[in-house]
Amino acid sequence: MATRTVTHSGRVQGKVALVTGAGSGIGKATAILLASERGVALVADISMDAAQTVTNEIVAAGGRAEAVALDVSREANWRQAIEQALKNHQRLDVLVNNAGISYAKPIDEMTLDEWRKVMNVNLDGVFLGTKQAIAAMKKSGGGSIINVASVSGIKPSPTASAYCASKAAIRMFSKTAAIECADGKTGIRVNLVTPGGVKTPMWEKMDFFQGMIAQMGGTEKAFAAMEGEAASQKFFTAEEVASTILYFASDESAHLTGTEIVLDRGHTG
Numbered sequence: 001m002a003t004r005t006v007t008h009s010g011r012v013q014g015k016v017a018l019v020t021g022a023g024s025g026i027g028k029a030t031a032i033l034l035a036s037e038r039g040v041a042l043v044a045d046i047s048m049d050a051a052q053t054v055t056n057e058i059v060a061a062g063g064r065a066e067a068v069a070l071d072v073s074r075e076a077n078w079r080q081a082i083e084q085a086l087k088n089h090q091r092l093d094v095l096v097n098n099a100g101i102s103y104a105k106p107i108d109e110m111t112l113d114e115w116r117k118v119m120n121v122n123l124d125g126v127f128l129g130t131k132q133a134i135a136a137m138k139k140s141g142g143g144s145i146i147n148v149a150s151v152s153g154i155k156p157s158p159t160a161s162a163y164c165a166s167k168a169a170i171r172m173f174s175k176t177a178a179i180e181c182a183d184g185k186t187g188i189r190v191n192l193v194t195p196g197g198v199k200t201p202m203w204e205k206m207d208f209f210q211g212m213i214a215q216m217g218g219t220e221k222a223f224a225a226m227e228g229e230a231a232s233q234k235f236f237t238a239e240e241v242a243s244t245i246l247y248f249a250s251d252e253s254a255h256l257t258g259t260e261i262v263l264d265r266g267h268t269g
Contacts, residue, residue, distance in 0.1 A: 011037040011038075011246060011249075011250045011252070012034055012038065012093075012246065012249050013037070013038035014038065014040075015034075015093035015094055016039070016042065016089045016094070017031075017034045017039050017040065017041055017042065017094035017095070017096065017249060018042040018044055018081065018082075018085055018092060018094070018095050019031045019034070019042065019043060019098060020045070020097055020099040020125065020129065021044075021098045021100065022044055022045050022051060022098070023043070023045030023046075023047050023049075023050025023051050023053070023054055024045075024050060025238050026098050026148060026195075026238045026245075027045070027096070027099065028043075028054050028238065029238035029242040030096055030238075030241075030242040030246070031054055031065065032054070032057070032061075032242075033239070033242045033245075034094070034246060035058045035061075035063030035065050036061070036063060037246060037250075038064075039064075039094070039249070040064045040065070040066070040089060041055075041063065041064065041065040042065070042066050042084075042085055042089075043055045043058070043065055043066065043067050044068040044072075044081060044099075045068075045069075045070065045099075046069075046070065046099070048067060051068060051069065052067040054067075066084075066088065068081050068085075070099075072121060072125030072126075072128065073121050073124050073125055074128075075128050075132075078128045078129060078131075081132075082133070082135075085136070086139075091136075091139075092133060092136045092140070092143060093143045093144065094143060094144050094146070095133040095144075095145045095146070096146045096148070096249070097126045097130065097146070097147045097170075098148040099121060099122075099125055100122045100148070100163075100166075101117065101118055102118060102163040103160075104160060105159055106158075106159055107161050110161065114162070115161075115162045118163060118166055119162065119166055122163070122166035122170065123166045123169050126170050126173065127173065129145075130145055130147070130173075130174075130177050130190070133145055134188055137188045142186060142187025142188050142189075143187070144188075144189045144248055144249050144253075145174075145177070145188065145189065145190045145191070146190075146191055146192070146249060147170055147173075147174045147190070147191075147192050147193075148170075148192075148194075148195070148241075148245070149167045149170045149171050149192050149193070149260070150163070150195060150196075151194060151195065151196045151262065151264045151268050152164045152167050153166075153167030153168035153169075153194065154168070154171075154262070154268045155268050167194075170192075171192060171260065174190050174192050174258075174260075175190075175260075177190045178190035178257045181257065182257055182258070189248075189253070189254070189256065189257040190257055191253070191256060191257060191259045191261075192259070192260035192261070193241060193245050193248065194261065194262045195236055195262075195264070196236065196263060196264040196265065196268075197235045197236065234265065236263055240263070241263060244263060247261075248261075
């Protein structure tokens with residue numbers, strides 16, 4: 001594994017940031033970037049092994065990080081995670097609600113359990129995290145909550161009904177939370193990063209994509225097959241999404257709340 005070197009530009013210097021789903025994909029890229037900008041990355045994932053691996057990578061590069069075991073669908077887990085942050089660092093400045101799952105199934109083939117599992121992780125997880133973070137951030141005079149939605153919450157995607165519904169709900173929930181926090185003069189900002197297709201391991205867990213990998217002869221070739229000729233259809237990297245999350249985590253966006261940045265190369269119009 002290549003060792004990354006921290007940049008020391010300090011855009012989130014001293015800020016304590018908890019990132020969910022940080023064992024891979026967007027969450028991993030975000031935790032690494034926040035740590036490289038002199039933040040303290042609390043690397044949260046349902047897999048403690050994955051969280052610890054990313055934490056070790058950050059520390060090896062000279063950054064500050066701590067692994068956190070977190071099932072975002074369980075409120076007790078959230079309480080423990082926030083308590084760990086406050087005990088070890090006395091504050092929570094940034095929360096990135098990134099953890100998410102999806103099933104690629106037609107509506108008439110999806111089970112109620114599968115529907116509920118997507119909602120439990122994608123939507124309940126954002127609600128629980130936002131709720132717990134608001135309580136913690138009020139104690140220190142403010143903070144930044146960044147929720148990761150998807151253009152699938154703007155434009156429907158066949159066979160992704162639960163995912164689309166959960167991401168659409170995240171968008172409205174986040175804007176409501178932003179108004180509540182602003183009206184309450186809490187100093188807490190709530191913003192949205194809404195990406196289009198991103199090259200992450202989530203795709204590899206879907207049956208249809210596994211079939212494409214086998215047919216095309218590799219993951220990158222499968223991604224290429226899904227991309228169209230138009231530039232607007234090209235996939236983003238996790239690092240590109242992380243750079244937008246960093247903006248909302250930093251004081252550069254201190255004037256923004258209830259704001260959504262859509263990363264779709266103009267695809268949704």
